[in-house]
Amino acid sequence: MDVKTLEKKYWYHLCIDEQGSIMSSVSRIPEKIITDVQRKREEGCISFHPSWRDAVAEGIVADRAGYLSLLRDLSIGLVVRELADNSDKDEASLIHLVRILDEADRSLSKLSEKIEDYYIALNPAELAGYQRNIRSLIDTLTKTTEDPLNRMAKDLQRLQETRTTLAHDIGRLAEKILPNMSALCGPLVSARLLAKAGSKQHLASMPASSLQVFGAGSSLFVHLTAGTNPPKHGIIYQYKGIRHAKRRFRGRVSRVVACQLGIAAKIDLYRGVSDEIFIKKAGERICRAGKET
Amino acid sequence: MQGRKGNLIWQDGNLLSPGRILPGDRVYNGKRVWEPKRSKVAALCHLGFEPPLDNTRVLYLGAAAGTTVSFVADYAEVVYAIEFAYRPVRNLVRLANQRSNIIPFFQDARYPERYTPFVEVVDVLIQDIAQRDQAEIAIKNLFMLKNGGLLILFLKMLSMGVQKEKNELIENVCSLLLDAGVGNIEVIEIGTYHTGHVGIIGIYSSKKNYEK
Numbered sequence: 411m412d413v414k415t416l417e418k419k420y421w422y423h424l425c426i427d428e429q430g431s432i433m434s435s436v437s438r439i440p441e442k443i444i445t446d447v448q449r450k451r452e453e454g455c456i457s458f459h460p461s462w463r464d465a466v467a468e469g470i471v472a473d474r475a476g477y478l479s480l481l482r483d484l485s486i487g488l489v490v491r492e493l494a495d496n497s498d499k500d501e502a503s504l505i506h507l508v509r510i511l512d513e514a515d516r517s518l519s520k521l522s523e524k525i526e527d528y529y530i531a532l533n534p535a536e537l538a539g540y541q542r543n544i545r546s547l548i549d550t551l552t553k554t555t556e557d558p559l560n561r562m563a564k565d566l567q568r569l570q571e572t573r574t575t576l577a578h579d580i581g582r583l584a585e586k587i588l589p590n591m592s593a594l595c596g597p598l599v600s601a602r603l604l605a606k607a608g609s610k611q612h613l614a615s616m617p618a619s620s621l622q623v624f625g626a627g628s629s630l631f632v633h634l635t636a637g638t639n640p641p642k643h644g645i646i647y648q649y650k651g652i653r654h655a656k657r658r659f660r661g662r663v664s665r666v667v668a669c670q671l672g673i674a675a676k677i678d679l680y681r682g683v684s685d686e687i688f689i690k691k692a693g694e695r696i697c698r699a700g701k702e703t
Numbered sequence: 704m705q706g707r708k709g710n711l712i713w714q715d716g717n718l719l720s721p722g723r724i725l726p727g728d729r730v731y732n733g734k735r736v737w738e739p740k741r742s743k744v745a746a747l748c749h750l751g752f753e754p755p756l757d758n759t760r761v762l763y764l765g766a767a768a769g770t771t772v773s774f775v776a777d778y779a780e781v782v783y784a785i786e787f788a789y790r791p792v793r794n795l796v797r798l799a800n801q802r803s804n805i806i807p808f809f810q811d812a813r814y815p816e817r818y819t820p821f822v823e824v825v826d827v828l829i830q831d832i833a834q835r836d837q838a839e840i841a842i843k844n845l846f847m848l849k850n851g852g853l854l855i856l857f858l859k860m861l862s863m864g865v866q867k868e869k870n871e872l873i874e875n876v877c878s879l880l881l882d883a884g885v886g887n888i889e890v891i892e893i894g895t896y897h898t899g900h901v902g903i904i905g906i907y908s909s910k911k912n913y914e915k
Contacts, residue, residue, distance in 0.1 A: 421821050456820035459847075475803075478781055481821060482799060482806050489796055489809040493789065634865045 420460040422470050424450060425480060439487040447484065448491065501610055504583050508598075508605040511580060514573045521566055522548070525559060589684035590674035594692055595649040595667060602645050603671070614679035621675070622646065622668035646671070655700045666699040710757045711748060711778070718748050722777030722802070735774070739896045742771040743831055743857050746896035752889070752904060754827060754855060762825040762847055764812040764840065765832035768794035769805070775829070776805050783822045787811045815844050824849045828907075833859040838876040842883040848907045854885055856903040857893075873901060884908055 424447050425439065450456050462477040471477045522544050529547055551563035577598065584597035587610075591600035606625055607613040616624070623630050625644030633640045643652055643664035655663045670692035677685055712719040712734065719734040729736040739746040747754065756778040766772045766784035768791040776782045781804045786792050792809050799805040808818045812832060828848045830841050841856050848854060856876075863872050877888050885905035893902050 451817065451820060454816070458819045459824055460821070461823070478806070479803060482803065485806045485808055485821060486796055486799055489792060489807050492809045493792065497789075631865055 419450075419455055420457050420464070421447060421484065422460065422465045422477070422480065424456070425484065426470065439483050441491075444484070444487045444491050447488065498610075500583065500587050501604070504580065504587055504601055505605045505608070507576065507580050507583070508601045511573065511576050512602075514569065514576070518566065518569060518573065521562075525551070525563070525566070528559065588675075588678045589682075590677045590689060591671055593684060593689045594670055594674050594696070595646060595651070599646060599649045600671075602648070603675075606645060610675070610679045614675045616672065616675070618665075618669040618672035621671050622664055651696060651700065659700055663696065663699045666696055670695060710755070711753055718745055720774045720777040722773065725773060725798075725801075735777070737774045742774060743893060743897055743900065743902065744771050744775060744829065744855070746893040747855070747891060747902050747904075749896070750891055750893060752891055752902075754853060754904075756827065759826040760823055761827045761829060762822060762844065764828070764830040764844060766795055766807070767791045767831070769798040769807075771829075771831070772805060773798055773802065776802055779827070780804060781806065783818075783825065784808065785810055785812050785818060812840050812844060815847065819847060822847055825852065827853045827855065829855045829857075831857040833862040835862055835864070837862065838879050842879065845883055845885070845907055846909075850907070850909050852907050854880070854903075854905045854907055856880075856905075857897075858901045858903060860899050860901065873903070876903065880905055 425443060447456075462471070462474055465471050465477050466473060471480055526544055526547060529551075548563045548566055551557055551559050552567060554560060557563075580601055581592075581597040584601040584604075585592045588597070588600045588604060591603070594600075603621065603624060604610065604613055607616065613621075623641045623644045624646070626641035627644075629638070629641040632638050642661040646664055646667055647653055649667060652660055652664045652667060673688070674692070677688060712721065714732060714734075717731050718737040718739070719731060720737045722735060724730060724735050729738065737745040737748075739749040744754065756775060758780045759778075761775055761779045761782045763772050763775065763782055763784045766786040767788075769784065772782055772784045772795070783806050784795060784799070785808045786795055787810060792807070795805075795807045799807045806821070808821070810817045812830070813836070825847055826849060828841070828844060830837070830844070832840055834840065837856070837858060841854065845854070858873070858876060860869055860872060873890055877890070880888060880903070885907050888903060888905040891902040891904065893900050
């Protein structure tokens, strides 16, 4: 290597392997070079503003097109590597499973509603009589083989079961990944908060006040622009401690829950293990908030 | 349509793009239609400002899934596309695999030092990032723009706070850009095609900084 290249090191200098052969002829950049480029970039060893003319002059690429195609191969390799680096497998799977679960719930309720409409249209008498449970309605449909919705009803029942097992699996996974949050407000609610935030990192860096109204974005913005009452709770409303609290305490309870969740999220990210003392204390605080003073 | 400046292809009021047709594109006379509702750059063109894109080097911050990038790449020589969200970056890589002049990066535009080693000095800098500090992000990236290069900045007003006055926000951004060496600033309302957005165009000259 001559003095000039030692002074200024551009990205294309890294695309030459030990034998001195040039990688531009292959379509994929070897993993080793990508690791090398990443490391050198972190160290700040790669000079800015590369020039393709220099790369040609040094004989690394043949022409402008060669320069661009080598750069594109490298950048695609880097993107793929960074995508892999940035994703925690457990966390990603939990986030996507929660989204799938919520989508399944939505589909189930939509389909059940339509089936109910169908049934009422055929049996208007039942509308006046007793209120029929949708579940029992689907049960009857599965038994009447001549009904056109017989199969659909069976599928719905199966989807319902699948959904329940999926919810259990998600709960177990959430208890593993977010032990403290799950202990406070239940694994499913924690998992939903995580899915909404996108990552544990983001969740832990959120202030408690954001956590409190997380998922109530539309009413929050109406509050900010039009001056209506602020929302008391977002996703955390699904936690039964808030849902079942007396109406006039709900705001206070959700504020306390959010504060404790904020702490729990940080413990989950940085320690990753369940902290019994914290959970006990936080639980006491939440209980106190729900009581008459 | 005749009488327009620039080298973009116009036919019967449609802005067309010469590249290979991608799934989802509307096609007119065998060419891709660059629709103003799908792409903010096209909206600018429809509102009378045509950026000179022919054979330029473009740095595109906030490339998303690459809809606009694919059109810009039809005209430009090379597009460096920066995006920092998982989902769209997948599509962007897929697009880069098909087009030889799109170079994708999965990086945060707030930290230009992570991708500048690979990016040449560019002629045009386009930014479409809906973040609170969108003006600051543009300023951080200005040094990659050549002297006399064009800055196209799309502001999403809502991202900068819902309670603030719109004109005040735009003025703030303009004065920030002016301090950073961007002159000839023009503000173009693209609200007709993209609600709540505004396009800011300026010419960058690094000299201005030295004079101070």
